[in-house]
Amino acid sequence: MAIFIETVLSGLMAGVMYALVALGFVLIFKASGIFNFAQGVMCLFAALTFAGIMEKTSVPWPIAFVLTVAVMVGVAWAVERFVLRHLVNQEPIILFMATIGLAYVLEGVGDIIWGSDVKVINIGLPSGAVDVLLDNFDIYLDKLEVFAALIAAVLVGFLAVFFQKTRIGRALRAVADDHQAALSVGISLQTIWVIVWSVAGFVALVAGIMWGAKSGVQFSLSLIALKALPVLILGGFTSIPGAIVGGLIIGVGEKLAEIYVGPMVGGAIENWFAYMLALAFLLFRPQGLFGEKIIERV
């Protein structure tokens, strides 16, 4: 039983991490209708920059953090200036492929500037087992993961308010529906896009630091981040709560499958289980858990 609970708990915590990455996707999709494939690499890039700044200049981490946020805003600006601006009103699939290109650019730039060796993030985040659980129930739970869960909760709350209650939030939703229509009522696409990509960059930085603190900053980070895709499918592309719930389901499902099914088929099924789960789910509910049902018209 303890193993089961431990698996579920560690799955939940991993799920929070996925959800953090997925949040960035949802933000950009909600606000620009773009499926940002580069979100995973943005996590990597942000974490790389953060770790790189600390390594090269040995400034205290809050300063490195602020500097990295500035870099991510710069990335957002560049993305808008050099990519999105030229692709207004293109088909979503073209924009999607452009973000794949963007992923390569960010990866290349990150590697050229900071090198491709594994970096460690050590900024004094809590780590080790949560003593209460370990002593009383013999369950191992890493403090770092609990901390990440708290951070994620705060971020989600903040974003939900931002989207629903502010004027910018409403403009964001308008842009997502129709670029041209939004332009015609006087919304500045350019500002909106810079804002939303900056916020997504910020979320990517937070997610990147959490993942990086857990397992080091290296290229595989962007592959882990790809797992946010099945999370999105479960949750629906436009739903912030969906991203959270989807993340938790994927995290738990994956860990349980690895422990209970994995040994039967040779292990390492973590690599694909999430995708298969999402695929099976799609067949029954194409619009995701929280997505709206689409009525097709002609």
Place this chain on the structure above:
Amino acid sequence: MLYREAGQFKSSYAADQAIFPIAQDRWAVWAFLAVAFLVVPFFVNDYWTNAILLPLLIYGMAALGLNILVGYCGQISLGTGGFMAVGAYASYKLMTSFPELNMIVVVLLSGGITAAVGVMFGLPSLRIKGFYLAVATLAAQFFLVWLFNKVGWFYNYSATGQINAPDRFLFGFQLTGASAQPWVKYLFCLTLLTVFALIAKNLVRGRIGRNWMAIRDMDIAAELIGVRPLMTKLSAFAVSSFYIGMAGSLLFAVYLGAVEVGESFGINVSFLVLFMVIIGGLGSIVGSFMGAAFLVLMPILLKNFMVDGLGLMPVTAKHVEILLMGLLIIFFLIVEPHGLARLWQITKEKLRMWPFPY
């Protein structure tokens, strides 16, 4: 002035629907094929075949396959690497289980098996579209690579987990294995590619191709005029996977000779082939080859330039290559979403008018 169609009149619908309706184009293509088949084989050496010609032909085949699915039928796929792996492992099993089997049959059967797998993963495409489908094909990518890594039967329980192509002969010439002649490999791949490029062209200009494009452009309207969505999408998945499977089979058996699945058929391969299709031109057969040529040649030239010319470290050169690849993709999507094929077409149009453009 030489490139003119004035005076060439078409007196039948067949002539009007020919692949190359302009006579000059036809001559150019025949000349190109003649050089490729009759001249090049006498001059190829190991470096040329291994570094340039074989990757070009094989990735050309894969890009052609993916272009049928993405460019013509509008179903985006990120599972190309996985499907190529199916082709490779299918031909490995066929070659080791039936040593007498003709290599042409092996390649075709590998394509067929991949087509069946492709159809299986294409089934969800009836219910899901766009990005959702892209994620679904990622499932194929990761699952297939895992499968070939974990299940010993596929690699005959070899200790390394690698698969190695045994020596096979075609019409008395050694085609696979370490001591195969470069020109045999080259001609084998070239012949297959030429035949299947022609078949692809025939498919896309007939009923089936029109149905694919109808689904791509407006799926609801297509269904209302009698195009069956499931059949059409699945046929695109099947044909596309067939080509990709053949490419995988050739990559393993003829080109590399030994393959480790995660390395040769990882998700990077999926992206590489997708990039070839985008840069070459979505919905264009000749574009697939242009894209393949571009992305095969570019890294070689870049590497020569940066490592030998500028004296950069090979690792840095690799990073710059990744960066440039990304920039190119974005550049093409912004400047010419229809890729090199459209640029080529525009050049020809201009040439037709030259020197009196108005």
Place this chain on the structure above:
Amino acid sequence: MNAFVDPAGMSGHSGLARGEVLLRVDNVSLSFGGVKAITNISFDILKGEVRAIIGPNGAGKTSMLNVINGFYHPQEGTITWRGQVRRKMRPYEAASHGIARTFQNVALFKGMTTLDNIMTGRGLKMRKNFFWQCLHWGPALKEENEHRRKVEEIIDFLEIQAIRKTPVGRLPYGLQKRVELARALAMEPELLLLDEPMAGMNLEEKEDMSRFILDVNQQFGTTIALIEHDMGVVMDLSDRVVVLDYGRKIADGPPEEVQSNQNVIDAYLGVPHGN
């Protein structure tokens, strides 16, 4: 593949005589979640007639067409096609039964040329299998050319020869509508559904389109059901008119009769609802 399609002739594939009931809609209701789009509507379409469906915006006209060609499935009611009650079917099956359709917002295949768009409409009638398609030679080529000839007839009929090889995305709106009609005609339908064929056209284009519709009806004997907002056009073209409002049928009959019907006048002039 399509046993339903009789390749022999342009008209009268079902063997029904002019004036017999081709399609009958009985007590059809359709709703999306809680929204009722169509409530208990019945009417029929006779072989060879031009039947207009009119009504204010949101009256359920397009939904009605969608029901007829199998795109929406009504929760209640039956549809009788050529004397047989139709089971629930997919749109492509309706197409293979001889129901063709144009759309309110042009739904052409934007990446293809005019010729290819119309050729796609012949798809149901082409039956050379995959193998011959690969070769594009012999029987496949012969078939392709036969259908090309047919398509060229339609192109001549609608006077769009000049734009044969133009990608449809580049055409002006009026021509796109005409290409859409050509594509529907290429199916040689028994029943042709036209959803606002003249929306957004100028007077001259409307006159052209009206002439084409009448020609199609008279030369090919194609039964036509059309939705149109221009009352002048409706009164001139149609044999009978059915009027919908808020998803209900409020009148049905010859144009003159409908024109003088009090319910119709109220619906168009806007007598307050909520009785």
